[in-house]
Structures are given as C-alpha cells and as structure tokens.
Amino acid sequence: MAFAHFAFAQNSIAIRGSANPRAPISIAGKKSMIAGTENGIFEAWIFPYQICHGFQLFYQNKEAVIPIPLAGLAQNIEVRPEATTITFSHPLFTISETIFAPVDLPALVALLEVDSHQDLTLIASFFPDMEPMWPAGLGGQYAFWDDKNKAYVISESRRLRNAFIGTPNARPLSAPLAHELNQSPNQFAFDCKRHDGRTQTFPIVITADFAKRDSARALYEKLLAGYAEQLEKTRRCYQRVREEFLSIETPEEKINLAFEWAKVALSKGFINNPDLGAGMVAGFGPSGASQRPGFGWFFGGDCFINSFAMVGYGDFTTVRESFRFLQKRQRDDGKMMHELTQAAALIEWFKDFPYGYIHGDTTPYYLVAFWNYLLASGDVDFLRESWPSLKKAYTWSRSTDTDGDGLMENTKAGLGASELGSLREASGVDIFLGSVGVQAWKAMSEMANWMGEKKTAEEAARWHQTGLAALEKKFWNNEKQIYNFSITQQGHANPEVTAWDAFPMTLRQLDEAHTQIMLERLASSEISTDWGSRMLSNKSGAYEPLAYNNGAVWPFLTGYNLWALFNYGRSTAGLQMLRNMAEWTFVDARGYMPEVVSGEYFRPLDTSVPHQLFSSFGYAVGVIRGLLGLExxxxxxxxxxxxxxxxxxxxxxxxxxxxxxxxxxxxxxxxxxxxxxxxxxxxxxxxxxxxxxxxxxxxxxxxxxxxxxxxxxxxxxxxxxxxxxxxxEGTWIELPREPLQIGQRSQQLRLLSERLEEDRFVFVCEGVGGRSYDMIFHSPNEVTSVSGGELLSSENADIIRLQFTGVAGEYERREVAVKVEK
Structure with missing residues (x-):
C-alpha cells in the first residue's frame, strides 16, 4: 500500500551534497533521536530507551537474486532542521528516504519516495533492543510480529515498555524467538509496484510508550495517518527558531548559515524525558555498544555554558526552563548537578554513581550564567523565585576557598578545566575554576544588590576584588611570560600553556598588558590550528593530539578564544578563526559541530560526538559576543x-x-x-x-x-x-583564505599581532616553511617599502608576498614592516 505523494516544503538553510557513507547524521526531537551515517544505517532512540540499532534498507528486484543493501547506493543528502533526506540511485529506480523526529512525540518516521521502472521489493532490517540508557539495565526483552498493525512489537517481561516498528502491507521475514531477542536482525518486506514517472510514498513508523502497549499502538496508528501533519509541525517549530530569534546577514553566506544552524543545534538539545521532565542535554551521537548516545543526557555545566549563546540570540524561555530543571537537582548543601543520565528513574543515580556532582565549576558557573540571563531578559520574577537556590550555590562555592584568597580550589570543589590526564593531576586550583569563581562573586554581588541584601552584596564584592588580585598574582608567571594553567596542591606553578587562558580574557579579569602577550600565544600555531584551538600547547611534553584534555582541539574552547581575540581588538585573527570554525557546519555531521578534533589533522576523533551542543555554543558566542560585540x-x-x-x-x-x-x-x-x-x-x-x-x-x-x-x-x-x-579609512590587511579539507594539516598564515607606528604598519605572523602567502594591504597612503616581504603592486590593491624558507611543514615566525608615505 503506497500513500499519496506530497511535496516537501523548501527550506532556505538546507545543506545539500553528495552522500558520504562515513559521515554521521543527527536527527533529534524533544522525545526521540536517530544517530547514523549518510548511507541510511542508523540506531533509533525514544528517550530514554534505545529501540533498535543497525536499521537499514535492502532492495530486491528480478535482477537481484538476494536482497542487496541500499546503503551502497546512497548518492545525495539534504539536511534540513526538520528532516534529513538521503537519495539512493540505481539505473532502474530512485528512492528518497526522508527521516524525521516529530518534534514533541515519542516517535520516529522514515518516508520512502519510490520511483521505479519495475516492480521492487524493499526490506527493512534492524536489531531490536528496548535497552535503557547507560548505566541502567533491563532484562526479558523479546519481539513479535503484530499482523493486524503490520509491525514488529518490541517489549519486555512486564509488558510495560513497548515499541512498534512497521509499515502498512508489510510481511514479516523473521521468526522472533518467544522469550528473548534474536541474534539475527528482524526484517519485514513490502512491495513497490512499477509506476513510471510517478513517485509513491511508503512510511515506516517507530513509536513507543513505556507504560501501556495500547498507547504505543494508538500512536503508531495515529502517526501513519498523520505523518504529513507532524512533519509540517516540526518544520514550523524550527522555522520559529530561525525567524523569532537573532539572525545575521553579513556579506559572507557561510558565516550566516553556520549561525542559523548553531541555533538549530542548540535548540534541539532541550528534550523532554517521560520520567525526569524537560531540560538540556549535551549532545547526540551513536552509542555503539555503550548505551550512551553521545552525550544525550543532562549536564549542568554544559547547560550553563550554552546559555550564553542562547541568551545572546534571545531564547530566554528555554534557558529559564533548563535552569529550573537543574535547580530541582541542586544538592542540599548548594552544589549544582554535573550530570544526570536519562535512565535515572530506573536506578539510584546520585547514590550509587560518583558522577552526579563531580565537577566543581558547575556551581559558580550557575551564578554567572544566571546573572547573564537576568541582564538580558530582565526576568525579576525568576530571580525572586530562584534566590534561595542562588544563595545556597554561593555559600557552597565560597566554602571551597579555604585560604581566603578569593579562589575556589579543585581539592574542595571538584573537577574544573581538566577531567583526566596530566593537567588534572595535583591541581590545587586551575585557571578556569579560579576565574569562574571570581566572576561568580561579582554576579552574586550584583544580584544581592538588586534583591536588597546589602550585606551579602558588599561581602561578595569584596571577595570579587580579592579574587581578581589573587588570579593575577598567582597565575601570571613573569619568568616565562605566560599564565600558568594551575597552582598545585603544594602551591607550585604548573606552567602549561592552554586555551583555558582565554576564559578569563572574555571577562576582562586579567592585566591588559599580560593579556596581550598571551593572546599572541593563543593565536599562534602553538595553540591554534586552522580548525580551532588545542586545549594544550603542542610544545608541551604532555602534548598528544588525540588526548581528550592534552592536545585535541575543542570547538567550545575555540569559542572563548574567538571571543577574547575580538574583545581585545584582534579582529583580523578573530575573523579568520570564525570563518574556519564555520566550516565544521558543512563537513562532518552536516548542520552540527563535533565535540573534539585531532590536534594535528582536520578530522574529528573517532570517539567524538558529532552533534555536541557546546561546540555550537563556541561558534554562536563567537558571532554574538565577538564579531557583533553585542551586550x-x-x-x-x-x-x-x-x-x-x-x-x-x-x-x-x-x-x-x-x-x-x-x-x-x-x-x-x-x-x-x-x-x-x-x-x-x-x-x-x-x-x-x-x-x-x-x-x-x-x-x-x-x-x-x-x-x-x-x-x-x-x-x-x-x-x-x-x-x-x-x-x-585606516590601514588593514586581508589574510589569504584557504579552504579546509578533511585530513589536512594546518597550512594557513597566522596573524599574531599588528600595530601602526607613524609611517609604518608592523605585524607579526607565522607561516609554514616551504610556502608563500599573498596578502592584500589596504592603506590610504602609498606603500614605499616592505621589510620581511615583497611588494607586488596591482591596479586595485597592494599585494604583499611572504615567502617562508624554513623547515618544510613547520611554522616559523616573522615580523613584517610596511612603510607608507605620511
């Protein structure tokens, strides 16, 4: 049985291209998600359960003796906020599979549009699961064929948790076991008759309910009849994100488009769990054998970080409700939750597992993020409602400063900038935890002032000033001319150069002259690659390009770096980094940004989550607070x-x-x-x-x-x-722009600093040995000479060529001086 064909609505921010069978796809709604690859193979989740994995389609016609995977025929892909369409091409047929997660239903839909020159049989194949999210477990799962609804039912011994997967007129090809799941996939087939020039639509629907089988069945039937309405509802939801919140129109379309997708990526993180309620998760990706779909559970710190982007583009409602979700999980002593699995209703999460409150930075970031929300939204009612929670968070945060220097301590608070590896070891206080704590005292002072609690306001203001002084005194390493990463438990400096230095720079907490010195390091090849900022300097003995905390590139840290560069007037370097970061929107999981990337090559780590929310935060906040400079x-x-x-x-x-x-x-x-x-x-x-x-x-x-x-x-x-x-007009330079390609090393020219001295424009840059770069020099005055480069005059602009003759493939530094007529 084919359904009437309907035209899909066009979407102005759709991303199109050739399908890459290795590239990930992410399709998420508020109650469900799909993680897979661009060849159409995926796993399906209806929160908080994995319904199936290894879902894929096969075809069989008179030329095919056995079923053949459609995955090998994936030709093109179109990614839209509401749906993803994969087109499979064969000399005798074309099939387009449009997959979407209805925005507020516990369901998933794949719509197959089939245009075939001959009769064709399609086969859906999958491994049933009905497994809860990590670290919960469930036994007694089984599956059976429901011939009335033409669907497999996946259930468990108590029959409370049930999922339906099927399509009208399907017939089963598998014989499930009575009391356990098969080791081989479940399969059902349906026939597509020849219809030259006419497209037929075949819906495959996945639904679930975790209380009653009849409810799952009713939703299955409802969605078969109303999938077109649900797709349109989902499209309108993301259209509102595009049209009601901040949008930009610059001369560079990729910057604009990447910003729209950053909004989509962040908005999809607000999910609704049937047991726990609605809140922000951290990201979506395949679970493999782990039962952990990326970071598809609730993280307090990620929420507070991401809120800076969401507040910036105006989504006050989602931020407020996400904060409420976390306030309900605040510990009695005031500490805020770090993470919560979506399967927490099935286990004693906070009692039996150590992860719930393991981070120390989450609680002061709560105070900072709340103040940022209040500044933009003016939501005084929520401030009054939240005041007891905020006071508890402040009291707990202050209790972790045992020596009275105004800096929170990792030994008392918990994890901060680093979760593992050498950077974490022996940290007494790291620069991120120290900085966010100092900003929390300022936030509390301002909020207490508004609430009329003068004593608290004055106390917090004093701690803010004390902490600022200690941050500069303890972390600036005058001998090495760097900011230390941390102060050890023994009070010694840990003089590692990290991208975390950018965080206090976004808040303007550090000495101006020292900040400018460090920004030159952060912009250099020591920290910056063509695709973002390494967490740790590649000159460190602990550097490892694949290490999570010791050298890999983090897009979210790149966002702080971007913000800091723009904050301190380094707009040329900031814009180059922003342009490069935008590329992630189009090269991996299209529309989304990966969690973590190699420190040496333009490629995500194999363990990277492809749709990581705080990576999209990094880009969005770089646009809002950096490029636009909006406060x-x-x-x-x-x-x-x-x-x-x-x-x-x-x-x-x-x-x-x-x-x-x-x-x-x-x-x-x-x-x-x-x-x-x-x-x-x-x-x-x-x-x-x-x-x-x-x-x-x-x-x-x-x-x-x-x-x-x-x-x-x-x-x-x-x-x-x-x-x-x-x-x-003043004087400025345009850096050469080079496209990024997966697998390449850093190649681009880096601008570290620039200054104007009477009749000379002087800049310090880095280039790769064995390469030359042409930059455009703009000045209202005529160029008379160039030191460190070659002047190539053209009719419309002055071109300066820089030739680097050092070791091939390695960056070298150079100062260039361009002299102009007065």
Missing part, C-alpha cells in the same frame, strides 16, 4: 532606567552592509542595519516591539582610522533612529 543590559541590569544595548562590531572595512534582526533586550526587540562606505558608517535602528532602549554604538575600526566624532555614542530610540559617523 544586552535590561532595566534590571541597569538597576534603574531604560535597557541598554551595547553594539561594538568588529567588521572588516570592506563589509559594506550588515543586518542584524531580532535582538532581544528585556521585552524590547530591535533590528540593526550597519552600512559603511567612503563617507563613513551609518547605523539604522528599528524597534519592533517593547520599551525604548539606549543603543551604545562603538564600532571597532582598523588601525589609524580617523573618526570625527567620539566612537561611543548613545541614542534613545522611539520607533526608528539613525546614526552617522564620519570615518576616514
């Missing part, structure tokens, strides 16, 4: 008066037109339109809804750019407003 301060954040939106864009001078839509500050929503031409910069502000707001506009311009007015201006918007700045 929202609601009326609560100002403590009085109107909301303030600070807009500090770091755009290259040749970006003539940038539009930013749906910026949310409290209850106000704004659009910004930035234009730059020879006459200067124009900013147009449109207020779509909500009260008036002060816009502070402080564009970060290239070296030597002359601005007639002050660069930081304020204006009160009524409905529309316009601001103009007269700007005379």
């Amino acid at each position: 929202m301060r609601s009326a609560v954040g100002q403590l009085a008066g109107s909301p303030v939106l600070r807009f500090t864009p770091h755009f290259p001078p040749n970006w003539e037109d940038v539009r930013i839509r749906n910026i949310r500050v409290g209850k106000s929503v704004f659009d910004l339109h930035y234009e730059r031409n020879l006459g200067g910069i124009t900013l147009k502000v449109t207020r779509a809804e909500g009260p008036m707001c002060t816009i502070e506009f402080a564009p970060q311009l290239e070296a030597g750019a002359d601005v007639e007015q002050t660069a930081s201006l304020s204006l009160k918007t009524e409905k529309n407003a316009k601001l103009q700045l007269s700007v005379f």
Whole structure:
C-alpha cells in the first residue's frame, strides 16, 4: 500500500551534497533521536530507551537474486532542521528516504519516495533492543510480529515498555524467538509496484510508550495517518527558531548559515524525558555498544555554558526552563548537578554513581550564567523565585576557598578545566575554576544588590576584588611570560600553556598588558590550528593530539578564544578563526559541530560526538559576543532606567552592509542595519516591539582610522533612529583564505599581532616553511617599502608576498614592516 505523494516544503538553510557513507547524521526531537551515517544505517532512540540499532534498507528486484543493501547506493543528502533526506540511485529506480523526529512525540518516521521502472521489493532490517540508557539495565526483552498493525512489537517481561516498528502491507521475514531477542536482525518486506514517472510514498513508523502497549499502538496508528501533519509541525517549530530569534546577514553566506544552524543545534538539545521532565542535554551521537548516545543526557555545566549563546540570540524561555530543571537537582548543601543520565528513574543515580556532582565549576558557573540571563531578559520574577537556590550555590562555592584568597580550589570543589590526564593531576586550583569563581562573586554581588541584601552584596564584592588580585598574582608567571594553567596542591606553578587562558580574557579579569602577550600565544600555531584551538600547547611534553584534555582541539574552547581575540581588538585573527570554525557546519555531521578534533589533522576523533551542543555554543558566542560585540543590559541590569544595548562590531572595512534582526533586550526587540562606505558608517535602528532602549554604538575600526566624532555614542530610540559617523579609512590587511579539507594539516598564515607606528604598519605572523602567502594591504597612503616581504603592486590593491624558507611543514615566525608615505 503506497500513500499519496506530497511535496516537501523548501527550506532556505538546507545543506545539500553528495552522500558520504562515513559521515554521521543527527536527527533529534524533544522525545526521540536517530544517530547514523549518510548511507541510511542508523540506531533509533525514544528517550530514554534505545529501540533498535543497525536499521537499514535492502532492495530486491528480478535482477537481484538476494536482497542487496541500499546503503551502497546512497548518492545525495539534504539536511534540513526538520528532516534529513538521503537519495539512493540505481539505473532502474530512485528512492528518497526522508527521516524525521516529530518534534514533541515519542516517535520516529522514515518516508520512502519510490520511483521505479519495475516492480521492487524493499526490506527493512534492524536489531531490536528496548535497552535503557547507560548505566541502567533491563532484562526479558523479546519481539513479535503484530499482523493486524503490520509491525514488529518490541517489549519486555512486564509488558510495560513497548515499541512498534512497521509499515502498512508489510510481511514479516523473521521468526522472533518467544522469550528473548534474536541474534539475527528482524526484517519485514513490502512491495513497490512499477509506476513510471510517478513517485509513491511508503512510511515506516517507530513509536513507543513505556507504560501501556495500547498507547504505543494508538500512536503508531495515529502517526501513519498523520505523518504529513507532524512533519509540517516540526518544520514550523524550527522555522520559529530561525525567524523569532537573532539572525545575521553579513556579506559572507557561510558565516550566516553556520549561525542559523548553531541555533538549530542548540535548540534541539532541550528534550523532554517521560520520567525526569524537560531540560538540556549535551549532545547526540551513536552509542555503539555503550548505551550512551553521545552525550544525550543532562549536564549542568554544559547547560550553563550554552546559555550564553542562547541568551545572546534571545531564547530566554528555554534557558529559564533548563535552569529550573537543574535547580530541582541542586544538592542540599548548594552544589549544582554535573550530570544526570536519562535512565535515572530506573536506578539510584546520585547514590550509587560518583558522577552526579563531580565537577566543581558547575556551581559558580550557575551564578554567572544566571546573572547573564537576568541582564538580558530582565526576568525579576525568576530571580525572586530562584534566590534561595542562588544563595545556597554561593555559600557552597565560597566554602571551597579555604585560604581566603578569593579562589575556589579543585581539592574542595571538584573537577574544573581538566577531567583526566596530566593537567588534572595535583591541581590545587586551575585557571578556569579560579576565574569562574571570581566572576561568580561579582554576579552574586550584583544580584544581592538588586534583591536588597546589602550585606551579602558588599561581602561578595569584596571577595570579587580579592579574587581578581589573587588570579593575577598567582597565575601570571613573569619568568616565562605566560599564565600558568594551575597552582598545585603544594602551591607550585604548573606552567602549561592552554586555551583555558582565554576564559578569563572574555571577562576582562586579567592585566591588559599580560593579556596581550598571551593572546599572541593563543593565536599562534602553538595553540591554534586552522580548525580551532588545542586545549594544550603542542610544545608541551604532555602534548598528544588525540588526548581528550592534552592536545585535541575543542570547538567550545575555540569559542572563548574567538571571543577574547575580538574583545581585545584582534579582529583580523578573530575573523579568520570564525570563518574556519564555520566550516565544521558543512563537513562532518552536516548542520552540527563535533565535540573534539585531532590536534594535528582536520578530522574529528573517532570517539567524538558529532552533534555536541557546546561546540555550537563556541561558534554562536563567537558571532554574538565577538564579531557583533553585542551586550544586552535590561532595566534590571541597569538597576534603574531604560535597557541598554551595547553594539561594538568588529567588521572588516570592506563589509559594506550588515543586518542584524531580532535582538532581544528585556521585552524590547530591535533590528540593526550597519552600512559603511567612503563617507563613513551609518547605523539604522528599528524597534519592533517593547520599551525604548539606549543603543551604545562603538564600532571597532582598523588601525589609524580617523573618526570625527567620539566612537561611543548613545541614542534613545522611539520607533526608528539613525546614526552617522564620519570615518576616514585606516590601514588593514586581508589574510589569504584557504579552504579546509578533511585530513589536512594546518597550512594557513597566522596573524599574531599588528600595530601602526607613524609611517609604518608592523605585524607579526607565522607561516609554514616551504610556502608563500599573498596578502592584500589596504592603506590610504602609498606603500614605499616592505621589510620581511615583497611588494607586488596591482591596479586595485597592494599585494604583499611572504615567502617562508624554513623547515618544510613547520611554522616559523616573522615580523613584517610596511612603510607608507605620511
């Protein structure tokens, strides 16, 4: 039985390409997910159970004596937020398989559109499971064929947990055992009659219920009749994410598209577990034999980290409800939960397993993330509701500072920047835990001030100042001119260079001069690859490019690095890193970003989770807080008066037109339109809804750019407003842009620093030995000479060629000075 064909809605952010049988796919809704590969083989989960694994399709026609896997015919793929379509191509037929997770149903659907020149039989094959998520277990699973519903039923001894997998007019090819699962796959077949030029649709539906078999059956029947409606509902859900929250339109389409997908990736992390409720998980990926689908369970720290991106693009509701979920699991002494399996209702998770509260940074990050949420949203009702929880979290966090220096200690709090390996060993306090604790004291001071608790506010403010001083004094290593990674339990410095230094830089906690020194290290090949930031310097004796905490590249840490580079005016290096990071959206699990990547080659680790939320956070926050320089301060954040939106864009001078839509500050929503031409910069502000707001506009311009007015201006918007700045062009460089390819080593030119000295523009860079690079030099004045490079003048621009003659494949540093006429 074929169903009537219907046209799938077009999606403007769809990603299309040739199918790669090794590349992962991620398809997730609020109650279910699929993890598989682009050849159509997948495992299916309806939270918190794995329903089956090894699902794939076979075909058989008169030319095929035995069933042949469709996986070998995967030709093209189209990934949309609501669904993924894989097209299988054969000389006698074309089959498109569209897989989606209904956004709020415990179900999964595969729609097969078949166009065949001859009669064709399709066979669905899978291994049934009905296994709960790690570390819970269940016995007595079995499966049987329900001929009335043309579906296999997977159940267990008590018959409470039931799943249906089938399609109308199917016939069973397997004979399941009575009281246990087969070691061979379950299979069912259905026939597709020849229909030249006409496409037929065959739905395969997977549903489950974990209380009643009849409920699973009813949903199965309902979805067979209404799958088109559910697909459209799912499409509209993600369309709202695109249209209601912040979006950007820059001259670079990949930057725009990657940002839209970062929003999708993060929004998919808010799931609804039938036993535990709704909250944020950390990521999705295949479980293999582990029963752990990526990081598809609840993580407190990941939620608080990701909230900075989600608050930035305006999804206040999801952030608030995610915080509520975690508040319910706060320990009596105030410590916040680190992780919670989705199968926690089946076991004594917090009693029998050590992972629930193992991290120390989660609790102070809760205070920091809550304050950030409050600043942007103005949600004072939630502050009042949460105040007892916040006070407990503050009290616990302060209790982990035993020597009164204002820094939390790993020995009392728990894990921080490193979970394993040499960086973790002997840490008394690492720079991340110390920094987030210091920021937590500031957050608590501000929130207590608003709540009218003056004594707490003053105490927390004092601890903030004490902690700031200790952070700089204890972590700056004057001899090595670096920030130490940690202070050991014996009080000694651990002088490893890590990407974690960027975190306090995003908060402007460190000395300005020392920060600039370290940013040069972070931008160099020592930490930065073409695809992101290594956690540990490749010059360290502990460096290992595949080690989780000792050398692999983390996109989420890259986000902090990006933010810090833009924060301190290193826009050229920041933009290069942002462009490179955007590429992850299109090369692995399309639309999503991997958890962790090799420190030596542009390729995810085999153990990497392909859809990791905090990786998408890294890109999104790099756009919002870095490239755009947006900071929202609601009326609560100002403590009085109107909301303030600070807009500090770091755009290259040749970006003539940038539009930013749906910026949310409290209850106000704004659009910004930035234009730059020879006459200067124009900013147009449109207020779509909500009260008036002060816009502070402080564009970060290239070296030597002359601005007639002050660069930081304020204006009160009524409905529309316009601001103009007269700007005379300064001096800047465009780095050569090179595409990234899976498997390659770092090759790109790195810009470490730049400065303008009267009639000279001086920059320090790194290039690979045996290579040359051509960069474009822009200046309002004529170039007279170049030291460290060769001037290649062209009609429209000055080209500077840098030739590196050192050891082939190794980076070398060079200072280049370009002299111009005064």
